[in-house]
Amino acid sequence: MNWRDGYIAVDWGTTNRRAFSIGGDGRVIDRLADDRGLLAVGKDGFEAAAAEIIEKLGDRPMLLAGMVGSNRGWHEAPYVDCPASAPALAAAIHWIEPGRVGIVPGVCQRGVAGADVMRGEEVQAIGAVAAGLVSPNGMLCHPGTHAKWLRMHGGGIAGFTTSMTGEMFSLLSRHSILADQLQGAVAADESFAAGVADALAGKELLSALFGIRARWLLGEGKADASYASGLLIGSDVRAALDTGTSEVALIGTPELCALYAAALGIAGREFVAIDGETAFLAGIRLLTEML
């Protein structure tokens, strides 16, 4: 099978999927994007769901990445251990149809201290380097429900850390004693900056959060959702910056990237926002060149 004549690249996550038909010249010919993620497809629906992609984009070699390779996905593609280079990822592709339909493995760190896992971000990371969007020894941040910070070395993934930053905000705003106070909009405002500053100063998260409740009881509450978001993102930024000194490349939605950019700015750090789709397609292309 000659991948140089073109292929289909699929980013298949828990709630969404995006598929791209790529021509021999590397350009996007056609695309599909919908909400047929793992939750919608269900364990037994992947054959049919993959057929939908082929019907729309043509019957071509296909490389998939993301949660589609998890134990709740189409086929489980075992993790590659860190440090994880692009050749190591290519060599560990889990082939559903040998040489023609494969799933890119996720990456893991083992051991009690730094145990961690990712699925999908690894393709964007190697692609961001391949496309010249980030230094081969740079740092990438994927904000989100489970925010990921990747330390790159020689274009491969040297190590990474996941924080449940977004999930924690969701837990607090939906189920905690702070719920009423966290219903407002989150913006990179003065309260957000105060939260980031408290986190960077090392204020303990569990007591800083209770302070939101106390200020409200004392009639001193103000833009509490922004403050809480600043605390959580600031805590995330502080921990990540302890481990590296390079420029940070942000990959994510414009809203989340704006918040992380603000927090990084307060921490006095350089950053650049890069396009996730461009990075993903460059990563898949790099892998196909190794087949």
Next chain:
Amino acid sequence: MNWRDGYIAVDWGTTNRRAFSIGGDGRVIDRLADDRGLLAVGKDGFEAAAAEIIEKLGDRPMLLAGMVGSNRGWHEAPYVDCPASAPALAAAIHWIEPGRVGIVPGVCQRGVAGADVMRGEEVQAIGAVAAGLVSPNGMLCHPGTHAKWLRMHGGGIAGFTTSMTGEMFSLLSRHSILADQLQGAVAADESFAAGVADALAGKELLSALFGIRARWLLGEGKADASYASGLLIGSDVRAALDTGTSEVALIGTPELCALYAAALGIAGREFVAIDGETAFLAGIRLLTEML
């Protein structure tokens, strides 16, 4: 009204209430304990609920403390600002029936940095000092849903910090991606010690928590509930010990005190467990002596 002939002391919280009939010699003559806390009584039920106490324990002067003085309680007793001495608390008692039925105020800290509130723990704190259970310049810890650390000075409350330690464990075990892994029993075991050690070493909470998920996915999970509890309590202990150097007196349920004692031990700190009821009754007695 002469409080020296005896009185009724009431510790009235959100979910429970305890009332004690105290004789002229300071001993407990009779008592009542039930689940008629604020949630069960409701805003309009306090007159009747107080009458139940009088019916059971006699019509005597009555001093109440706890959430009964909050805006969801019987009458709102405004907070006394820190530093808060026993005489300041006595002078600020909110009288429902002048000189005869009163509610002890809560204590607060104002300002963006350390805003905090308490209701009920202040009576135990001044009582613990009065009864010789803790040094007038000691430190008290009340583990719980919202764990409180009080720094005493000259027998009064110099300052305090609340952490949503217990609530966070509850949020994580009921609503988070970690819920399945946090259903096991929590004990001061090896995993708990590992969590405490990670927190004391300054490991960021949001990423340490995700590590629980990662270890489970990698088949390395072990006594995760104990580890999570150790992380949260360790984080709480670390922050509190940054602010004081004295021996810590623990007031709380035996189960929670055992976990905090283990965490304090790992942090190399001295501690002593003291009886909350003894401290409460000594605190109310101290206040009545100032009337």
